[in-house]
Amino acid sequence: MKKDLGSIPAVFPMPVLMIGTYDEEDKIDVMNAAWGQICDYDKIILSLTETHKTTANIKLHKAFTVALADETHMKEADYFGMVSANQKADKFEKTGFHAVKSAHVHAPVIEEFPLVMECELFEIIDTDSIYGIVGKIVNVSADEEVLDDEGKVDVKKLNALIFDQFRHGYYTVGEKAGQGFSIGKQLLKE
Numbered sequence: 001m002k003k004d005l006g007s008i009p010a011v012f013p014m015p016v017l018m019i020g021t022y023d024e025e026d027k028i029d030v031m032n033a034a035w036g037q038i039c040d041y042d043k044i045i046l047s048l049t050e051t052h053k054t055t056a057n058i059k060l061h062k063a064f065t066v067a068l069a070d071e072t073h074m075k076e077a078d079y080f081g082m083v084s085a086n087q088k089a090d091k092f093e094k095t096g097f098h099a100v101k102s103a104h105v106h107a108p109v110i111e112e113f114p115l116v117m118e119c120e121l122f123e124i125i126d127t128d129s130i131y132g133i134v135g136k137i138v139n140v141s142a143d144e145e146v147l148d149d150e151g152k153v154d155v156k157k158l159n160a161l162i163f164d165q166f167r168h169g170y171y172t173v174g175e176k177a178g179q180g181f182s183i184g185k186q187l188l189k190e
Contacts, residue, residue, distance in 0.1 A: 013162035016077055016170065019046065020065035020099065020108045020116075021057035023085070028092045028099050028108045029053055032081025034163040036066070039134065043122060046133045053085035058133055062121040063105035066135070067113035068160045071172050076112070077161065078170070104139045114143040114158055 014034040021029050031054040035047035044066055048055050058064045069077035076095040083091045092099075099108035104118045119135030146157040161170045 009165045012164060012166070013171070014165055016069040016161040016163050017046070018067040018069050018077060018080060018110060018113055019048075019054050020067065020110055021054050021063075022061055022107060023053065023057050023089075024060060027089065029057055029085040030080045030092055030097075030108075030110060031085070032069070032077055034081075034165070042137050044117060044119060044135050044137060045125075046135070047130065048133055049131055051086070055133065058121055059124075061106045063102075063107045063119065064121070064133075064135060065102060065105070065107045065109055065116050065118050067110050067116040068158065070114055071159045071161060071170075073112050074161060074170055102139075109141070114146045115153060115160075116141055 015036060017033045017036045019031045019033050019036075021031075023029055031048075031052060033046055033048060033054075036044060039045040046066075054064070076097060079095060080091065085091055088094075098111045100111065101107075102109050102118045105120055107118065109116050109118070117135075117137045118139040118141070119137055122134040122136040125132040125134065142153055142158075146153055146159075148154040148157075155173050156176075159172050161172060163169075164171060
C-alpha cells in the first residue's frame with residue numbers, strides 16, 4: 001500500500017549540473033543546479049531564480065556552459081551549490097579548479113569536469129510559475145577518457161553524479177538495465 005508523502009519534488013534521478021559563466025569583469029562563476037534538463041535535441045532548460053549571480057551573468061553575456069559533475073569532483077560540486085557568488089566572489093578560486101574560455105561561446109569550460117555543453121542563451125521563460133533559462137547547445141566536448149571505442153560517451157566511464165531529492169544524497173549511475181527503443185519491441189509483437 002502506498003503512503004501519502006505530500007507535495008515534494010519526487011523526480012529521480014536529477015542531474016548534478018555545473019553552470020559556468022563569466023561576470024561583468026570576466027571573472028568565473030560556477031553554480032551547482034540540480035533542476036535542469038534537456039528540452040529539445042539541441043536545447044537545455046535550467047530552472048533558476050533571478051537572484052542568482054549566474055542568472056545575471058547569463059543575461060549579461062548571453063552564454064553559459066553546463067558540465068556534468070562527476071564522483072571524483074563531488075566535494076567541489078557540492079561546494080558550488082552551497083556558496084553563492086553574490087556573497088563570495090572568489091568561490092571558484094577556492095576550489096583550485098582550472099578553466100579555459102570556450103571556443104564557441106563567451107563562458108568558461110571547467111577543465112576538471114569530464115563533459116561540458118557550451119550554450120548560447122536561447123530564451124528566458126518568465127511566468128507566474130516558472131523562471132527558466134533555455135540554452136541552445138552549440139557544442140559538447142568530453143574528455144577522451146570517458147569515450148568508448150566508437151567515440152561516444154560511456155556513462156560508466158563518465159561516472160556522473162545524480163542527485164536524490166528525497167534525502168539529498170549524491171549517487172552515480174549503476175549497471176545498464178536494458179536498451180532504450182528496443183526492449184519494448186517485445187510488446188509490439190503481441
